[in-house]
Amino acid sequence: MAEHEEHTTHSQGFYIAIGVGLLIGTITTVGAAFVNLGPFNPVIALLIATIKATVVVLFFMHVKGASEKLTGAVVVSGFFFLAILLSLSLADYLTRSWR
Amino acid sequence: MEHEAHNPALLHHFADAQQQKNAASLGMWLFLVTEIMFFGGMFCAYLVYRLAHFNAFAAGSQQLSIWLGATNTAVLIISSVTVVLAVKAAEAGKRKVLVGYLVVTVLLGMTFLVIKGFEYREKFEKHHVPGATFKFTDTFDDNGKQIPVNPKEAELFFSLYFAMTGMHALHMIIGCGLFSVLAVLAWKGHYTPGYFTPIENAGLYWHLVDIIWIYLFPLLYLISRHS
Numbered sequence: 054m055a056e057h058e059e060h061t062t063h064s065q066g067f068y069i070a071i072g073v074g075l076l077i078g079t080i081t082t083v084g085a086a087f088v089n090l091g092p093f094n095p096v097i098a099l100l101i102a103t104i105k106a107t108v109v110v111l112f113f114m115h116v117k118g119a120s121e122k123l124t125g126a127v128v129v130s131g132f133f134f135l136a137i138l139l140s141l142s143l144a145d146y147l148t149r150s151w152r
Numbered sequence: 153m154e155h156e157a158h159n160p161a162l163l164h165h166f167a168d169a170q171q172q173k174n175a176a177s178l179g180m181w182l183f184l185v186t187e188i189m190f191f192g193g194m195f196c197a198y199l200v201y202r203l204a205h206f207n208a209f210a211a212g213s214q215q216l217s218i219w220l221g222a223t224n225t226a227v228l229i230i231s232s233v234t235v236v237l238a239v240k241a242a243e244a245g246k247r248k249v250l251v252g253y254l255v256v257t258v259l260l261g262m263t264f265l266v267i268k269g270f271e272y273r274e275k276f277e278k279h280h281v282p283g284a285t286f287k288f289t290d291t292f293d294d295n296g297k298q299i300p301v302n303p304k305e306a307e308l309f310f311s312l313y314f315a316m317t318g319m320h321a322l323h324m325i326i327g328c329g330l331f332s333v334l335a336v337l338a339w340k341g342h343y344t345p346g347y348f349t350p351i352e353n354a355g356l357y358w359h360l361v362d363i364i365w366i367y368l369f370p371l372l373y374l375i376s377r378h379s
Contacts, residue, residue: 062240072233079225082370083218089295089378098370106363113236113359121174124181131185135192139199146200 063112071112078105161347173349180353184360191364194319198312198371208305211292212313213375215280217271221373224267225365231260232362235331235355242348247341250351254335257358261328268321275310282311294376313372320368323361330354 082101090097111117116128159169166172202209238253279287288306291298334354337343343351 062236062243065237065240068233068236068240072229075229075232076226079222079229079369082374083222086218086370086374086377094374094376094378095370098374099367102367102370105366109232109359109363109366113232114356119177120170121178124174124178127178127181127185131181131188134185135188135195138189138192139196142196143199143203146203 062115068113071108075105075108159346161344169346173352176349176353177356180356184356187360191316191319194312194316195367195371198316201308201312202371202375205302205305205308207292207294207299208301209309210294210376211290211299211301212280212288212306212309213373214293214377215278215290216313216373217274218373218377220267220271221369224264225369227260227264227267228362228365231257231264232359234260235358239348239352239355242338242343242351243345245345247338247343250343251335251339254331254338254351258328258331258335261324261331265321265324265328268317268324275314280310282307282314286310292376295378316368316372320361320364323364327354327358327361330357 078101082098085097085101086094088094110128116125119125162169162172166175234253234257238250238257241250241253275281279285286303286307288301288303288310290306291300331354334351338351
């Protein structure tokens with residue numbers, strides 16, 4: 054019954070490398086904000102933010118490699134309901150032609 | 153039957169330590185999902201008003217300090233690394249290293265709050281705090297073209313700025329308190345390689361607060377910065 058003891062953590066160097074990657078992402082976000090990309094400025098900023106958030110969830114919060122698969126389902130459902138909140142609200146506000 | 157060495161932290165209604173840990177982690181994640189929805193409401197309000205009053209939001213955003221915001225982002229990312237290294241130290245049973253990382257995390261959290269405090273002070277000095285004394289005479293710099301904005305709409309931006317960063321700062325304060333308590337308990341030797349769930353779950357909370365800031369920074373500080 055006793056399953057093998059699982060080590061969910063990675064090496065110290067791996068974590069520091071991820072941290073450096075996240076810092077580079079921050080610098081890229083700031084740099085990209087000063088370049089005129091027209092309507093793509095916020096898109097790029099949010100894309101980088103989402104990549105950073107995904108990296109944090111997968112490697113710092115150990116969702117990747119979690120022994121309990123249900124955790125992954127809870128995480129995905131959380132962001133799924135957030136997506137419903139944002140997309141349906143905007144589907145309303147952005148299509149109000151009478152404003 | 154010989155009695156096996158029993159993990160003192162294992163509650164009797166769990167089959168083994170791994171199951172107990174998984175249950176705690178799942179419960180923590182369910183709480184974090186409610187946090188995502190809580191902040192999600194504010195993000196939704198932000199999106200709707202930004203789309204409706206873009207010029208005022210851009211003008212308001214241009215009054216914030218990118219450098220303080222970016223520094224705070226870096227501080228939070230580094231604190232996330234120290235948290236994850238604390239969890240690793242707990243797993244390895246290195247008590248002093250664990251306490252060290254927890255203390256550094258609290259100090260980084262406080263650094264964030266101090267920088268945030270300086271930003272808030274500047275807002276008070278410039279009368280950019282929503283309320284009776286709110287004043288906004290700045291214009292939206294759209295590629296060198298100065299577009300005047302409605303102060304009421306700018307006030308909306310600063311209301312959301314204070315609501316979102318204020319609620320985030322409150323989470324940071326709670327996190328600092330949480331990690332201070334954990335540091336004391338860790339120093340007293342409460343956590344072993346067989347049981348360090350509170351460290352892990354507080355870490356999950358800290359990372360989520362970090363993720364929220366990762367979104368707040370570009371959304372609040374980086375609207376239309378190119379010129």
